Amino acid sequence: MGEKIDANIQVKKKVSVKKELLSLFLLTVSAAIYAFNLKSFIRAGSLVPGGFSGLAVLIQTVFKRFLSVELPYSLIYLPLNAIPAYICLISVGKRFTLYSIYHIVVSSLLTDIIPKVPITSDILLICDTSLNILNNLK
Numbered sequence: 001m002g003e004k005i006d007a008n009i010q011v012k013k014k015v016s017v018k019k020e021l022l023s024l025f026l027l028t029v030s031a032a033i034y035a036f037n038l039k040s041f042i043r044a045g046s047l048v049p050g051g052f053s054g055l056a057v058l059i060q061t062v063f064k065r066f067l068s069v070e071l072p073y074s075l076i077y078l079p080l081n082a083i084p085a086y087i088c089l090i091s092v093g094k095r096f097t098l099y100s101i102y103h104i105v106v107s108s109l110l111t112d113i114i115p116k117v118p119i120t121s122d123i124l125l126i127c128d129t130s131l132n133i134l135n136n137l138k
Helices: 002-042 049-067 073-080 081-090 094-113 122-137
Strands: none
Touching: 002 049, 002 094, 049 073, 073 081, 073 094, 081 094
């Protein structure tokens, strides 16, 4: 009986490890898409997205334009997310918070690493493309 329980625990561990690796892979893909979107659409169209990413882009723009200093995106984006991550840890849970922190760190670093590849600078086309992508996800 004890051997059967041990075998069940080992099977569950293997399944959970595969599930965790799949989750990390999908989070990495999501972070790469996020970084590519930010570099190729948002910055090419001189747009400012909402949330902390928009605030980080706005701070970067202000520093570059008025102080002639280029700050890395991650240097701004990571501290902005520190307090919400702590609140998330307290209220939501450790696993979700760790996934969130992983996505925040990877997406911010990839945003700094991925080269700017402007696909178009037409703001209407950028907005239309973004809306079409969102509509197709339904």
